Amino acid sequence: MRRLLLCLLVAGVGTFGFARGAAAYPQFQFSSGTNKCSQCHYSPAGGGLISSWGRSESGDTISMAGDGGFLHGAVTLPAWFAAGADLRLAVTRTDDGGDESPQGAWFPMQADAYLRFAFGDAFSLYVAAGARGETRPVDESAGSRLVGNLGDRFISREHYLMWRPSATGPYARVGRFYAPYGLRFVEHIYFVRRYAGYELYNETYTASGGYVADEWELHLSAFTPPPSSFPDALQSVGARESGAAGYFEYRLNGMAALAAQGRVGVGKEASRYQGGLVGKLWIEPAKLLFLGEADLIHQVVSAASYSQNQFVSYLGVSFFPVRGVMITPMFERFQENISVSTTGRNAGDLQINLFPYAHCEVVLFGRYMKVGQANQPAATLLMAQLHYYL
Amino acid sequence: MHNPPMIPRRGLFLVVAAAAALIGCGGTTDDRPAKWSFISATITEPSCATVNCHSEIAKRAGVDMHDRATGFDVMVNKGFADPAAPDDSPVIKLMNGQGARRMPPDMPLPDADILLIRNWIAAGATNN
Numbered sequence: 001m002r003r004l005l006l007c008l009l010v011a012g013v014g015t016f017g018f019a020r021g022a023a024a025y026p027q028f029q030f031s032s033g034t035n036k037c038s039q040c041h042y043s044p045a046g047g048g049l050i051s052s053w054g055r056s057e058s059g060d061t062i063s064m065a066g067d068g069g070f071l072h073g074a075v076t077l078p079a080w081f082a083a084g085a086d087l088r089l090a091v092t093r094t095d096d097g098g099d100e101s102p103q104g105a106w107f108p109m110q111a112d113a114y115l116r117f118a119f120g121d122a123f124s125l126y127v128a129a130g131a132r133g134e135t136r137p138v139d140e141s142a143g144s145r146l147v148g149n150l151g152d153r154f155i156s157r158e159h160y161l162m163w164r165p166s167a168t169g170p171y172a173r174v175g176r177f178y179a180p181y182g183l184r185f186v187e188h189i190y191f192v193r194r195y196a197g198y199e200l201y202n203e204t205y206t207a208s209g210g211y212v213a214d215e216w217e218l219h220l221s222a223f224t225p226p227p228s229s230f231p232d233a234l235q236s237v238g239a240r241e242s243g244a245a246g247y248f249e250y251r252l253n254g255m256a257a258l259a260a261q262g263r264v265g266v267g268k269e270a271s272r273y274q275g276g277l278v279g280k281l282w283i284e285p286a287k288l289l290f291l292g293e294a295d296l297i298h299q300v301v302s303a304a305s306y307s308q309n310q311f312v313s314y315l316g317v318s319f320f321p322v323r324g325v326m327i328t329p330m331f332e333r334f335q336e337n338i339s340v341s342t343t344g345r346n347a348g349d350l351q352i353n354l355f356p357y358a359h360c361e362v363v364l365f366g367r368y369m370k371v372g373q374a375n376q377p378a379a380t381l382l383m384a385q386l387h388y389y390l
Numbered sequence: 391m392h393n394p395p396m397i398p399r400r401g402l403f404l405v406v407a408a409a410a411a412l413i414g415c416g417g418t419t420d421d422r423p424a425k426w427s428f429i430s431a432t433i434t435e436p437s438c439a440t441v442n443c444h445s446e447i448a449k450r451a452g453v454d455m456h457d458r459a460t461g462f463d464v465m466v467n468k469g470f471a472d473p474a475a476p477d478d479s480p481v482i483k484l485m486n487g488q489g490a491r492r493m494p495p496d497m498p499l500p501d502a503d504i505l506l507i508r509n510w511i512a513a514g515a516t517n518n
Contacts, residue, residue, distance in 0.1 A: 099492075101487065132448075238441075299432065336433075339417055371497075
């Protein structure tokens with residue numbers, strides 16, 4: 001009961017705060033006994049609101065105790081309606097070698113609500129809405145961090161209509177969401193999200209279709225940024241690119257997967273043509289899940305008559321020593337220009353996810369990053385998050 | 391009935407994943423153009439115009455760097471770039487963390503990028 005009260009307290013505090021993407025935990029594919037992301041999420045590519053199966057898994061398999069159902073199982077929603085929310089509060093310490101380093105901060109990281117309405121057996125409407133984050137408030141007061149400019153920070157990152165007649169088989173959806181690509185981590189600071197077109201709030205208006213089978217899945221998408229005439233609540237941040245993306249994943253024996261992917265994003269000043277591979281491997285006896293992604297990006301800056309090749313990658317291994325604990329050391333690399341060695345970034349990270357009670361998560365994250373030349377000072381980031389999902 | 395050959399498959403996945411994550415190096419010559427059109431698209435927009443900082447919807451400290459035109463306006467008309475003293479330009483000091491919080495605060499830029507911006511300023515800081 002104490003843990004439940006603590007979780008609800010965190011939720012109450014976090015309700016006023018904000019930001020970050022509706023992505024998923026690919027670390028739970030295979031390791032939780034589920035074969036594909038869409039077993040636990042309504043989205044065919046994973047991420048966002050979790051299904052009743054996902055809620056059961058979150059309580060029975062992922063967390064140490066508790067009921068993963070809506071409102072901890074106190075309320076049973078009708079089959080045509082699903083709802084949820086994500087609330088996060090974070091504390092950080094950064095040291096980048098500057099004159100004012102190190103610096104500390106606390107901020108509300110995320111407050112998003114999700115609604116899903118089903119119409120018959122095949123159609124559904126999904127809406128996610130919340131408030132943008134306030135990692136650097138106008139002033140240092142708690143009020144500024146929690147509710148400052150709240151009206152201006154309202155945003156709906158996802159809203160789409162979907163046709164999906166069954167859990168496996170074909171689907172189509174249209175609206176605002178990320179075109180499926182890559183490992184689709186919840187952590188937007190991972191290089192494979194930040195530098196591959198999936199920065200926070202970079203969701204596009206997308207038409208996507210595909211097929212999800214037990215052993216493979218295919219997602220094909222065409223996307224465009226929100227029109228500039230749209231209000232801020234529907235705008236995106238980051239590169240404004242129109243284009244297409246494809247992701248094909250083939251799974252083996254419920255313990256491994258290999259995926260190939262491609263993406264073209266054409267912008268006003270610059271365009272990106274990229275492709276990559278994703279690998280996943282679960283070793284049950286050792287309770288280890290390996291995840292890897294690597295992408296090559298050909299960037300054309302037409303206005304400068306110059307093009308360059310970039311490389312971004314992730315390699316991590318998640319260890320599940322006991323139920324409710326996930327420990328992930330990882331390595332990340334981004335090279336802004338493959339021909340210029342001093343444009344590289346390497347990061348060694350350690351992340352510990354604790355799930356002491358259903359709906360509650362504590363995330364501890366540390367990053368040691370080297371940028372550019374060897375004599376540049378290292379940058380470090382320490383972060384603790386409290387996460388509650390409804 | 392026999393067991394599937396798991397070990398070779400595991401080994402293949404590990405090799406592919408490790409190789410994919412570790413490659414990438416490059417040469418020492420920087421032939422990138424010191425042009426604002428390039429710097430804006432490849433350095434300042436992705437590094438500075440993030441959701442909580444200098445994006446169009448956040449405009450932290452009144453600074454909007456979300457595209458080439460707005461970024462150029464900030465750099466030149468708000469005095470962040472000083473062609474008369476490129477090394478002392480406020481933007482260079484900010485990016486080096488000299489006397490101020492280092493920018494961008496979450497992801498420092500490589501010295502090569504800062505030098506490229508410095509060279510653009512020294513060449514007149516035009517919207518080229």
